[in-house]
Amino acid sequence: MNILSALTAHVGADGTPVTLADRADATVVRVAGTVAKAHAPGTDPGHLARRLETAARLPGILLPPLAPAPARLHDRLVTRWPYGTPVDPDDPGAAPWEATATLLARLHGTAPPPLPPMRGPAKAARAVARLRAALRTGSHDAARPVLAAWGTLPAWARDEAPMPGPPALCHGDLHLGQLVRHPGPDGPWRLIDVDDLGLGVPAWDLARPAAWYACGLLPPGAWTRFLAAYRAARGPAVPADGDPWPALEVPARALTVQTAALAITKALAAHRPLDEAERALVDACARMTAVPYTT
Template sequence: MTTAVVRALGALAHDAAHPPTGAEAPCTCPAPTVLADRADGTVVRSGPVVAKAHAPDTDATALAARLALAASPALTGILLPPVPRPAGPAAPASTVHGRSVTLWPHGEPVDPADPDAAPWEEAAVLLARLHRTAPPTPPRAVRRAFPAMRGPAKAALAVARMCRARPGDPATAPVHEAWRRLPAWARDEDVAPPHRSRFLCHGDLHLGQLVRHPAPHGPWLLIDVDDLGLGDPAWDLARPAAWYAAGLLPPEVWLRFLDAYRAAGGPAVRADGDPWPDLDVPARALTVQTAALAFAKSAAEGRTPDEVEQMMIDACARIASLPHELAAEHSS
């Protein structure tokens, strides 16, 4: 990310945090802080406001629909709403160097140094509430229905990134085979089954997508609308399910998460009994996505996959070794 973009984001966040009052007192705020800087987004904080530059290929119309959804009263207490934009000449820029920009309240993120305090149950309840919310009618200004949840699209992008990073590498064969065994809708090549595609979904659930607002002790809320949309709610449970299946998430943590989701009436899985008929395809897709990104990132850094990355790659090998009839059992 260029210094110019970071500087522009810092200025936008600062201006939003300090609306003009006519006073000329000098500002004593700390310098803006870069919270994230990745290809899919750069995030800069100034005081209570965060400015995000979205990926260069972001569909601005779809983003507008997602912002409208995040601001909807129907999702109060579930999604962090964006900072309202003033109208007229005082309105902040909506793009920076050709990239869509959004403004958000700052929230207190999950502490990665305290895994025992990770809010798995709170995340499960928020997901259940999101999935149970009927999609509101988009405002007229949006001029389109809410877009599809981008989970399958992100999985396909991860596999494509792996292919570019490691062309012809035989070590990636299990990932390719596990990917090939997924149904077309999970590879973003077809629409999801109708009975599983009409729910509001986050699209990229992990613990980095939760903050406390107001910081630092407010309730937990979901953040990041880039993948928000209509789809299969099981996709939002797929990452913890995949981690559990690969041995990365302790069974007791997974069961707490699953039980909290069910207790809150979440529709992604049946109310009792075995959840895997509902979770199998999305969990396999997230396993492939994670393994593909592991290969891509390790190639970019000139190293072999680390221990955690290798566990997800090994999980793909187990998926690829299943008899075809078992791999396809829950694919519809």
């Protein structure tokens, strides 16, 4: 029995199973109102247990798990969660930017629990490593500006040094796919996916929408609402007023490089050209090397 079949059996609920994800780093299955996730091979059981404990203690911010500790299945750690209604990817105008910002501000304002570092910089470094591995068997003209931009970032953003500043509780991989309404379909929004949850620079959680805005991929109005909602909820990642960019610039640059690196890696594997949005990310990386970041 493979991990997908075993995970479906592990859910223990009646209904037709639906595979939500089946990747090397995660397999996720839904049966009725229960979701089971097999985490990446090699996931630290102690770290995952502490992340589950944190989610259980913050049910108004994070979706709480159905069990207090992970189970082991086929040498993988497995967690179970209630199903929530995700953001509709076909209705970008309804994206819950204000709710997302408010949840982040509340998360960042929580007293830091005993967790490992959030894994945002580690994921960025892994994306660049994947690109370099792909370039050993192929080539792409967009890789040069992306790798050059990576080299301009400070060591902490490349996961080569500890993160600066007083640590805050961070999600570590914030995007709209990390939100669900629970109970669905009209319950309050909650953050999901605790794999990268930890202590670090809170601006990292704002970096993806900031990067999209800087690259022209997020409308100015959506960015303005997101930032205003975060400030209204007294989020600590940016100043209460004035220019937020000095706090956001390094994380936003790192997320731009990460996303561009993954895009090129996938394009090489599929033998396809970059699409318009992917090319915008690469163009932003090219601009980074000419304009030093704010310190």
